Amino acid sequence: MKLKYYISIFISILTLSVAAQQAALEVSVSKNKLGLNQRLRIEFSINKQGADNFTPPKFKNFKVIQGPSQSVSQSWSNGKVSFSQSYTYILKPKRKGELIINPASIYINGSAIDSKMVKIIVLDPIDIPENPNDPNYIAQQNIHLIAEISKSRPYVGEGIYVEYRLYVSENVSVYDTSVTEAPQYNGFWNQEIKISGFPVKMGKYNGENYRYIVLQKALLIPTKTGKLTIDPMKMDIVIGVPTGRADFFGNTITKNIRKEFASAKKVVSPKNLPLDGKPENFTGAVGQFQFDVSLSKDILKANESSQIKVAVSGKGNLKLFELPSVQTPSELEQYQPERKEKVRVATDGLIGSVSDTYTVVPQYKGKYKIPSVSFSYFNPKTEKYATISTDGLFVDVTEGKKLVTNEATIVAKKNVVSTGKNFRYIQTTTKLVSNENADFYQSNLFYLLLLLPLALIPIGIIIAKNNEKRNSDVIGRKQRKAEKLAKKYLSEAQKQLGKKEAFYEALERALHNYLKAKLVVEIADISTENITKILQNRNVKKTTIEHFIDVLKASDFARYTPATNTEMKAEFERAKKVIVELDKQL
Helix, strand or coil: CHHHHHHHHHHHHHHHHHHHCCCCEEEEECCCEEECCCCEEEEEEECCCCEEEEECCCCCCEEEEEEEEEEEEEEEECCEEEEEEEEEEEEEECCCEEEEECCCEEEECCEEEECCCEEEEEECCCCCCCCCCCHHHHHHHHEEEEEEECCCCCECCCCEEEEEEEEECCCCEEEEEEEEECCCCCCEEEEECCCCCCCCEEEEECCEEEEEEEEEEEEEEECCCCCEEECCCEEEEEEEEEEEEECCCCCEEEEEEEEEEECCCEEECCECCCCCCCCCCCCCCEEEEEEEEEECCCEECCCCCEEEEEEEEEEECCCCCCCCCCCCCCCEEECCCEEEEEEEEECCEEEEEEEEEEEEEECECEEEEECCCEEEEEECCCCEEEEEECCCEEEEECCCECCEECCCCEECCCCCCCCCCCCCCCCCCCCCCCCCCCCCCCCHHHHHHHHHHHHHHHHHHHHHHHHHHHHHCHHHHHHHHHHHHHHHHHHHHHHCCCCHHHHHHHHHHHHHHHHHHHHCCCHHHCCHHHHHHHHHHCCCCHHHHHHHHHHHHHHHHHHHCCCCHHHHHHHHHHHHHHHHHHHCCC
16 A cells, blocks of 8 residues: 555656656757758757647758657656657758758647747768768768867967867767877977866867867967967777668667877967067066065074065966066175976966075175066057066164275275185295205106007007907997987986986987988978988888887877886887987988
């Protein structure tokens, strides 16, 4: 009896939940933009039970290829009921242009509910292969690797970001991805923006609904003007595509294929900072900043220390300009500043603060003024320069020696200190030494120098023979020359072993500089395709070219992945070996 009671309550709650929903007739299309020879799917769905007398639009300017296909679904999740009743059509446009699909209608509880109008843009026919079910064609139509930049005309020093997105339609599945070539940011100061996981989001691409993930995001700050090209990102993707066939149970059969995708090149054209109104003390700061100069102690004794802190905070190119310096009176001994940075990466610049801390030590009693300091920056939002000036600071030294002064000069009395041979006291005693020297002739040193040339003759003969033997060994000579050249280019990378990011940057720079010097090419022209083409023209072995490209790619990828000291040492030896191998063939 109780069981029947609970079931009745459950059914009542379910009915009330469904009835409580606001009835709406929604419309969705598979694509808003298509070619004249393509098809689209349109679906009308209502989220409440009891609807009937569905009336579709007349589909003027469209031919109905299939439909209506009707489906009903209902689910219960976390105490909430969802219901959907849908009507689906497959349409083909009859002409080009902007075509309108009028509203559909359906009746519920005696009242009519209409859907919204939909605008479809029909373009020229597109190239369709003979077999529309070709997996490569399906993959190409349903997966897109896109690079998006926030601004194409920033000022030099202004931060922008580039974001790489992978769009995947609901018609295919992605099983594996791997980046085969990372983008290069020549002409930019760049920093990767960390992404927490790879959440799948919904968005539109060319007016169609897609799932997408953000693969990589980086902050870019242009350091020069001109057309700066961001090279494509390339990926290998394993995709499951429908074959157009079904198995015994009616399930769609899919086929896994591996296909390479590449984003389009992006061009950024930075603008020069304006000359009009440019302050003389401007050092390249671009952004929105605050400026402050502070003193840790303004009352102290002689030989006590105080710190002057010069700080710039805000958002902009915080790491790419110099802070203004502080000038102190000569009576305050000033030491080299200590730089501190608290900076994090945002999409439109660096956020945080940078500061220089000067330590000053007074020598004499008195009151001293530290002059005001000015800081200038360019604000890209207002497109104007701004200057911030601080007030002067005062240091009051309450205890210590007094300065001896007069109207004309200031003389500081100091004790005479004996340093080196500058000043000496008058000697009161003498130490006389005889000037007589022993004769060199017939001394031990005389006979040693007489016999030394005779002893050096056989040694010289042995060295000459060894040199002749080494010079006749052409292969060995090339090997030694190549090893010496590799050590020269990789010396900086060797110094950075143990520091992951610095090591791989130095390693990549060494490989680029080697190619630049050996092949007489500019670094901006160094890409995988150009390297391969140039080395093939120089008759370099295919395996050697592959080894060099692998090391170059590995040094770039490793900057964004964990690496141990052992892996860095192995990568260093690998780079050294490939330079030696390559140099012997050039």
